[in-house]
Amino acid sequence: EVQLLESGGGLVQPGGSLRLSCGASGFSISSFAMGWVRQAPGKGLECVSGFSGSGGTTYYADSVKGRFTISRDDSKNTLYLLLNSLRTEDTAVYYCATNPSRRYFDYWGQGTLVTVAS
Amino acid sequence: DIQMTQSPSSLSASVGDRVTITCRASQTISTYLNWYQQRPGKAPKLLIYAASSLQSGVPSRFSGSGSGTDFTLTISSLQPEDFATYFCQQSYMTPNTFGQGTQLEIK
Numbered sequence: 001e002v003q004l005l006e007s008g009g010g011l012v013q014p015g016g017s018l019r020l021s022c023g024a025s026g027f028s029i030s031s032f033a034m035g036w037v038r039q040a041p042g043k044g045l046e047c048v049s050g051f052s053g054s055g056g057t058t059y060y061a062d063s064v065k066g067r068f069t070i071s072r073d074d075s076k077n078t079l080y081l082l083l084n085s086l087r088t089e090d091t092a093v094y095y096c097a098t099n100p101s102r103r104y105f106d107y108w109g110q111g112t113l114v115t116v117a118s
Numbered sequence: 119d120i121q122m123t124q125s126p127s128s129l130s131a132s133v134g135d136r137v138t139i140t141c142r143a144s145q146t147i148s149t150y151l152n153w154y155q156q157r158p159g160k161a162p163k164l165l166i167y168a169a170s171s172l173q174s175g176v177p178s179r180f181s182g183s184g185s186g187t188d189f190t191l192t193i194s195s196l197q198p199e200d201f202a203t204y205f206c207q208q209s210y211m212t213p214n215t216f217g218q219g220t221q222l223e224i225k
Contacts, residue, residue: 037162045154045162045205045216061213062119095161103209104152106173108161 002026002107004096009112016086016116022079022096022109030074033099036081038092039111046092049081050099064090086116120144120208124217130225135196139220141189141206150210153182153191156219157202165204166191198224 008020020036035050049060049070058070069082079096093113097105121144131137141151149169154162164173166182169189179194193200201224206217 044218045207047214047216050212059212097161102212102214103150104164104167104207105154105162106164106167108163111161 002098004098004107004109006094006096006109006112009094009114011115011117012086013118014086014088014116018083018086018114020081020083020094020096020112020114022081024077024079027098028074029072029077029079033102034072034079034096035099035105036070036079036094036096037105037108038090038094038114040089040092043092048094050102051079052102083114086114088116090114091116119213120147120211120215122206122208122215122217124204124206124220126220127218128221128223130223131196132225133196133198137193137196137222139191139204139206139222141184141191141217143187143189143208143210146186147208147210149185150208151182151184151189152207152209153180154205154207155200155202156205162205196222 003025005023033052036048038048039045067085071080093111095111096109098107123142125140151169153166155165156162165176165180170182181192183190204220
């Protein structure tokens with residue numbers, strides 16, 4: 001059974017940093033494209049960053065480019081998102097999801113809440 | 119970026135009703151269109167991919183159609199568990215973008 005479990009969210013001041021983790025089970029993340037999608041409170045969904053399966057190609061939304069970094073540790077079967085220079089508008093629930101062939105998001109984690117406030 | 123516009127933004131309906139939600143893309147996206155259902159406090163759930171393919175395990179009362187710029191999600195007979203928010207998403211171009219959502223409420 002495919003399962004994704006995010007962690008690492010919390011309260012951080014503007015300009016601070018956090019590292020989100022997404023532990024996967026039931027499949028190997030090295031074989032699948034994966035992505036991070038966020039949802040601000042009461043708002044819609046935004047694709048933040050993604051990783052192709054085998055090729056290692058990454059992408060970022062313009063809103064986070066230069067501040068967020070996606071990475072993965074295949075030995076731990078874990079996807080990461082490093083959030084730097086955080087802004088209040090980055091406050092959201094961050095979900096990781098599998099993204100086969102970059103065509104849709106089929107399996108999702110439960111999400112982790114990031115709150116940026118002073 | 120490709121803009122996705124859903125209509126209506128909210129909708130009231132009764133159990134047993136047939137409901138249609140529309141999604142329009144700002145440029146052609148072929149059939150690279152997906153639909154998700156989100157219940158409060160939960161992660162989105164994939165319902166339809168590639169405009170009309172039903173995700174495994176999703177009830178057959180859900181269906182999708184369209185190509186190019188105009189797409190629809192239809193629920194043939196609403197069940198109590200269908201009252202939720204629905205989002206469309208284009209995967210034709212990076213960054214993938216979502217519609218603003220349609221909140222389906224009980225009348």
